[in-house]
Amino acid sequence: MANTKKWFSLNLRNNKTANNDSCGCGKTSGGCGSSENLHHMSDVDFDAAVDASIADETPKDGFGQVFDVQMDRRSAFKKLTASLLIGAGAVSTSCSVIADDDAKEKAEIDWEEQFKGNYKLMTDDEKNATVDRLVRSYQIRTGKTISMSSKNAEEDVLFGYAFNISKCQGYMDCVNACIEENNQDRNSEMQYIRIHEMKDGKGLNFGEADDNYYHEVPAEGHFYMGTQCFHCDNPPCVEVCPVQATWREEDGLVVVDYDWCVGCRYCMAACPYDGRRFNWSKPEVPEKEVNHNQHYLGNRLRKKGVMEKCTFCVQRSRAGQNPACVEACPTGARIFGNLLDPESTIRWVLENKKVFRLKEDLGTEPKFWYFMD
Amino acid sequence: MNRQSILSIFVFAVLFSVVFTSCKKEEHQYHSIIDKIEAESKNYQGTNISSEQFISEIEMIEISEDGHTFLIPERKSQIKSYDCNECHSKPINELKGKGHGQKAHWDLTLVHADEKTMNCATCHDESNMNLLKSLTGAKIDFNNSYNSCSQCHSKQFNDWKGGAHGKRIKSWAPPRASLTCVNCHNPHKPSFDSRWPVRFNTQTEEERK
Numbered sequence: 001m002a003n004t005k006k007w008f009s010l011n012l013r014n015n016k017t018a019n020n021d022s023c024g025c026g027k028t029s030g031g032c033g034s035s036e037n038l039h040h041m042s043d044v045d046f047d048a049a050v051d052a053s054i055a056d057e058t059p060k061d062g063f064g065q066v067f068d069v070q071m072d073r074r075s076a077f078k079k080l081t082a083s084l085l086i087g088a089g090a091v092s093t094s095c096s097v098i099a100d101d102d103a104k105e106k107a108e109i110d111w112e113e114q115f116k117g118n119y120k121l122m123t124d125d126e127k128n129a130t131v132d133r134l135v136r137s138y139q140i141r142t143g144k145t146i147s148m149s150s151k152n153a154e155e156d157v158l159f160g161y162a163f164n165i166s167k168c169q170g171y172m173d174c175v176n177a178c179i180e181e182n183n184q185d186r187n188s189e190m191q192y193i194r195i196h197e198m199k200d201g202k203g204l205n206f207g208e209a210d211d212n213y214y215h216e217v218p219a220e221g222h223f224y225m226g227t228q229c230f231h232c233d234n235p236p237c238v239e240v241c242p243v244q245a246t247w248r249e250e251d252g253l254v255v256v257d258y259d260w261c262v263g264c265r266y267c268m269a270a271c272p273y274d275g276r277r278f279n280w281s282k283p284e285v286p287e288k289e290v291n292h293n294q295h296y297l298g299n300r301l302r303k304k305g306v307m308e309k310c311t312f313c314v315q316r317s318r319a320g321q322n323p324a325c326v327e328a329c330p331t332g333a334r335i336f337g338n339l340l341d342p343e344s345t346i347r348w349v350l351e352n353k354k355v356f357r358l359k360e361d362l363g364t365e366p367k368f369w370y371f372m373d
Numbered sequence: 374m375n376r377q378s379i380l381s382i383f384v385f386a387v388l389f390s391v392v393f394t395s396c397k398k399e400e401h402q403y404h405s406i407i408d409k410i411e412a413e414s415k416n417y418q419g420t421n422i423s424s425e426q427f428i429s430e431i432e433m434i435e436i437s438e439d440g441h442t443f444l445i446p447e448r449k450s451q452i453k454s455y456d457c458n459e460c461h462s463k464p465i466n467e468l469k470g471k472g473h474g475q476k477a478h479w480d481l482t483l484v485h486a487d488e489k490t491m492n493c494a495t496c497h498d499e500s501n502m503n504l505l506k507s508l509t510g511a512k513i514d515f516n517n518s519y520n521s522c523s524q525c526h527s528k529q530f531n532d533w534k535g536g537a538h539g540k541r542i543k544s545w546a547p548p549r550a551s552l553t554c555v556n557c558h559n560p561h562k563p564s565f566d567s568r569w570p571v572r573f574n575t576q577t578e579e580e581r582k
Binding site for chain 2 (some may be wrong): 074213336
């Protein structure tokens with residue numbers, strides 16, 4: 001690993017490995033020496049500095065984000081110095097002989113995370129290393145342990161999905177399950193799945209459909225159709241990404257590296273299916289509701305200003321489980337499986353039912369088919 | 374043929390090969406996703422992923438119907454008062470009335486088709502309450518109750534066998550494990566009541582005002 005490293009590493013804690021949880025005197029936190037330290041930058045100050053640099057703003061678009069900002073001398077000064085403070089924080093922690101171990105480790109992790117490469121170019125060792133850092137970082141910050149996977153695509157697997165529009169009753173159990181599974185922002189009530197209530201006899205008219213109904217379902221004279229990311233085999237969102245932060249994996253999942261995304265939202269504009277979501281504010285999930293079974297490319301906690309979307313629950317599907325929406329659906333309208341397995345149920349549906357996809361003429365080749373009984 | 378034309382043919386040949394080999398992108402070698410699925414599944418060897426770890430806690434039985442072999446949950450151990458013959462030792466008429474102990478399902482009503490089409494004896498075997506029976510009187514085990522349903526619901530049965538009706542249990546991976554009819558449908562009242570959706574997005578409502 002050391003000889004493949006592409007950047008300089010900080011070694012703030014002198015010859016300690018990143019996974020060493022205790023220091024020489026046996027304490028798991030706090031310095032071994034005196035705790036009196038006037039120069040030490042506390043976690044609280046550090047976080048405040050970071051927060052100041054990404055202070056919450058009301059969602060604005062384009063021009064407004066840059067120019068239409070009310071800023072007094074104080075906040076302008078804060079913003080200017082925030083980034084300096086991050087650097088200074090690392091320096092002060094590194095120079096201090098008595099700064100606590102956790103702070104040093106956190107600074108090390110932040111440094112490494114800052115310079116890591118694009119996930120799709122990483123070797124398996126590098127993937128494991130970043131996952132370990134993220135798990136440790138979460139542990140330092142919250143005291144809670146999560147499990148995060150960097151499991152790669154399995155050979156001979158291509159994921160596909162089928163949705164039975166005669167079965168869906170519009171209960172939205174899938175939406176709730178998805179939000180809980182994927183740690184979606186509770187404040188903005190982000191949801192990857194939308195269920196469209198459509199009038200019988202009007203065709204697939206999304207313009208007239210209602211995707212935020214609240215009445216007893218199924219409603220007379222209506223049918224229900226769910227949309228989410230279709231994991232196109234020829235995904236336009238991937239084509240337009242200027243930094244290659246989103247790509248199609250070997251098993252067909254279209255994924256996002258949240259640490260590589262610059263938040264330009266080109267992909268959101270390019271998606272013909274409105275499958276992508278943007279974090280306008282820092283996503284908030286109450287600690288007790290966080291799903292601790294995570295995948296780097298899936299439901300790990302996101303930050304402000306990055307794109308996210310349905311990943312067919314990569315943390316579940318690559319392990320062999322059905323995505324949360326499939327599991328939660330009480331009607332059996334959702335069918336998921338391996339398109340390359342000739343014996344799979346998804347293949348039977350494609351070969352025996354009359355299936356169609358949305359906007360097929362665009363050539364995006366979605367791996368999400370609709371059918372009727 | 375003069376030297377010049379040989380040279381120009383050579384130049385064109387080189388250009389031709391450069392243009393056509395360089396444009397062949399690995400990723401777009403299939404015309405459509407269906408072509409890709411067909412081509413890549415020809416040499417399908419199976420995967421390391423198995424559903425077994427997810428269904429190990431459920432007692433399953435293997436069934437084979439029209440070339441589809443898969444697992445369904447064992448049923449008899451899930452029926453609260455099986456074995457039925459422990460109470461149903463006499464014909465129903467004799468059991469009615471006083472002095473016959475606890476009544477297990479006295480409140481059971483049949484909301485399935487209409488009275489002309491179905492009554493208890495359409496599915497239950499009066500001569501042996503531990504069994505179901507077909508329309509022609511053939512015995513059907515409670516574990517294979519789908520054979521009873523399939524007599525009328527042949528379209529649903531066909532979809533279920535293939536995997537278009539019903540639900541897989543937990544995993545998409547082989548071996549296939551699916552719920553059987555009575556895991557979702559109450560055989561005495563197979564339809565579902567309407568209910569309220571579990572979610573209403575207040576933010577979306579706010580944004581669209």
